[in-house]
Amino acid sequence: AQKVTQAQTEISVVEKEDVTLDCVYETRDTTYYLFWYKQPPSGELVFLIRRNSFDEQNEISGRYSWNFQKSTSSFNFTITASQVVDSAVYFCALSEASRSGGSNYKLTFGKGTLLTVNP
Amino acid sequence: DGGITQSPKYLFRKEGQNVTLSCEQNLNHDAMYWYRQDPGQGLRLIYYSQIVNDFQKGDIAEGYSVSREKKESFPLTVTSAQKNPTAFYLCASRPRGRGYGYTFGSGTRLTVV
Numbered sequence: 001a002q003k004v005t006q007a008q009t010e011i012s013v014v015e016k017e018d019v020t021l022d023c024v025y026e027t028r029d030t031t032y033y034l035f036w037y038k039q040p041p042s043g044e045l046v047f048l049i050r051r052n053s054f055d056e057q058n059e060i061s062g063r064y065s066w067n068f069q070k071s072t073s074s075f076n077f078t079i080t081a082s083q084v085v086d087s088a089v090y091f092c093a094l095s096e097a098s099r100s101g102g103s104n105y106k107l108t109f110g111k112g113t114l115l116t117v118n119p
Numbered sequence: 120d121g122g123i124t125q126s127p128k129y130l131f132r133k134e135g136q137n138v139t140l141s142c143e144q145n146l147n148h149d150a151m152y153w154y155r156q157d158p159g160q161g162l163r164l165i166y167y168s169q170i171v172n173d174f175q176k177g178d179i180a181e182g183y184s185v186s187r188e189k190k191e192s193f194p195l196t197v198t199s200a201q202k203n204p205t206a207f208y209l210c211a212s213r214p215r216g217r218g219y220g221y222t223f224g225s226g227t228r229l230t231v232v
Contacts, residue, residue: 009159033218043207045223052218091161095218106152106177107221111161 002027004094006110013082014118021077021113023092029053033095034068034075035107040088051075082117089114121146125210125224131232132197132204140195140227142210148222149215151193155179156207156226165208168193169215197229205231 003026013019025034036048049059051068059066063083067076079086093107123144132138142151150169154162164177168187182201187193193212197204207228211221 031217033220035220037220037223043209043226043228045209045211045221047220047222050218050220093220095220106164106167109154109162111159 002029002094002096002108004092004108004110006090006092006113008113009111010114010116012116012118015084016081017117018078018080019082019115019117021079021090021092021115023075023077023110025073025075025092025094027073027094027096029096031096035093035095036066036075036077037091037093037109038088039091039112045091048077079115082115084117084119087115087117123210123212123222123224125208125227127227128225130227130229132229134231135199137196137198138229140197140208140210140229142193142195142224143191144193144210144212144222144224145191146212146214146222147190148212149190150213151187152211152213152221153177153183153185153193153195154209154211156209162209165195204229 005024032053034051037045039045056068063080065078089112091112092110095107126141152167153165156162163179165183166185168174174185174187184196209226210224213219213221
């Protein structure tokens with residue numbers, strides 16, 4: 001069965017610090033996709049990034065960067081020079097084909113990491 | 120602008136009542152999903168639908184029912200059989216095919232009073 005583990009329940013940092021959110025996943029599929037979502041206090045989940053299992057290149061987007069390592073089944077997320085507006089719950093998610101077949105690809109989410117950035 | 124609309128934002132239910140949460144999307148997405156979020160539990164899948172007039176149970180379907188009569192709409196009914204319905208409910212949709220992420224609605228917070 002697929003599983004996503006976000007071991008850090010809560011992280012608190014001071015503004016301008018760098019912070020890394022960990023994500024470890026389990027899957028039997030050879031083709032899969034990984035995602036990160038941000039959930040601000042308003043509640044709506046906002047898509048941040050998608051990575052497929054064949055592309056292990058790290059990615060940087062502004063202050064955000066992602067480190068995908070297939071060998072350790074990890075997909076970690078780093079925020080550089082954190083800001084108060086980064087305060088949110090961050091979810092890592094895994095998509096693979098459903099066991100019943102078809103074209104449905106369900107997302108399995110980790111339990112989330114609450115990041116608090118203090119001024 | 121395209122998106123997903125969930126209503127109402129806040130909902131109060133008396134014990135023993137059924138309530139229906141609305142989810143409408145104008146993204147022309149084939150698949151739609153309902154998740155429940157509890158503090159410290161992450162998101163758990165209740166029901167999902169790939170096409171009109173078809174839906175499947177997720178991991179915690181007991182006490183819930185859905186319908187998919189139109190592509191745009193996927194309402195969730197929380198029945199009196201759901202023993203602990205107080206939670207935050209999120210609806211999502213995605214296009215057909217591998218690799219697409221979800222687009223989420225803004226959620227409905229249900230409280231039993």
